[in-house]
Amino acid sequence: MKKLMIQGNKPLTGEVTISGAKNSVVALIPAAILADSPVTLEGVPDIQDVHSLLEILAIMGVKSTFKNNTLIIDPTEIVSIPMPTGKINSLRASYYFMGALLGKFGEGVVGLPGGCNLGPRPINLHIKGFEALGVQVTNEHGAMYLRSPEEGLKGTRIFMDMVSIGATINVILAAVRAKGRTIIENAAREPEIIDVATLLNNMGAKIRGAGTNEIRIDGVEQLHGCRHTIIPDRIEAGTYLALAAAVGNGVLVKNVIHEHLDSFLSKLEEMGVEMEIGEDSIFVHPAKDLKAISVKTFPYPGLATDLQQPLTPLLLKAKGTSEVVDTIYPKRVNHIPELVRLGAKASIEGNMMIIQESPQLSGVEVAASDLRAGACLVIAGLMATGTTKISQVDHILRGYDNIIEKLSAMGADIQMIEE
Structure with a gap:
């Protein structure tokens, strides 16, 4: 059985190039x-x-x-x-x-x-x-x-x-x-x-x-x-932007059409993430003093449902209580119990996900229930201290091109293992 093994709590730096959509x-x-x-x-x-x-x-x-x-x-x-x-x-x-x-x-x-x-x-x-x-x-x-x-x-x-x-x-x-x-x-x-x-x-x-x-x-x-x-993948771009804000020490995300991410970028700015938006790249500064926000997904040009899960781990770093509602796939909540296993203060109430500031995540074994839940757990694993193992990794490989190589190049300790 293939698993992703992550040794977390290491700041990432450098650059990542986004693949086609x-x-x-x-x-x-x-x-x-x-x-x-x-x-x-x-x-x-x-x-x-x-x-x-x-x-x-x-x-x-x-x-x-x-x-x-x-x-x-x-x-x-x-x-x-x-x-x-x-x-x-x-x-x-x-x-x-x-x-x-x-x-x-x-x-x-x-x-x-x-x-x-x-x-x-x-x-x-x-x-x-x-x-x-x-x-x-x-x-x-x-x-x-x-x-x-x-x-x-x-x-x-x-x-x-x-x-x-x-x-x-x-x-x-x-x-x-x-x-x-x-x-x-x-x-x-x-x-x-x-x-x-x-x-x-x-x-x-x-x-x-x-x-x-x-x-x-x-x-x-x-x-x-x-x-x-093919156009660059706005969901992959959003995933790496959230990751850069969560565990980055200055990360440049390249091959981005930032107009495709307007609603997502405005949410990051609302939280207090500092970014420099170039013509086809975005530099994310190390994030500190983040604020809790409310997130609601909508059809484009609203916030993409596919970015709801990758954004969630970043909300664990924000002071206060954030609320997330997915109006497109209300059942898209399977990442929450897995985050709780890592030590997150998060819960599901009706159609709303409640995310509270959780200063300390600890590595455990978790499962990726779907593609974007997998991306969420990768970010959470990079934030956590100790070792996080993610099973059902095929979901992640379905949609993220060379994710291990891209993260390793920025300094992540991540590898595929067979158990």
């Missing part, structure tokens, strides 16, 4: 199959989710080469085959193959997605969007069977009942080759959506309004290969 790349890889010639993606993070998606591509006959963070995807020999089980189930982002296969072949059979267990993630918004385009959707033995009418998909107006990144991207993937114009209202506005639309437009699609709450897509006959550089 996980939440972009898991949609860009399925989007690439819509092309009729090779697609080159630059700045691809070397994470488990990427390797899982490449295994799914291989099953479809899509060739790929991945080295030095550059991924070449050649979809010229792709075949439409049913994927009811296996890899497709273990990875939540595999649901983007639904939209991509509809756009490519007008049909698909895809197993229901997995990923981190954060409570219900309704797939019904995706299905509603597909059905509006004319798709017949049936659930047979736990797999989604998607079939277009003979005349193909037809552009339409779709109102999203709630803001959903996944459903917005999936409908875009299906609509880029539909006949006529598709308008998505109440669309998600995340930077990752702009990234996907940019790739598709470079491939020959006609998408306008990505990044606003109304996206217009005029269907095209075909899409071609191109070269595209």
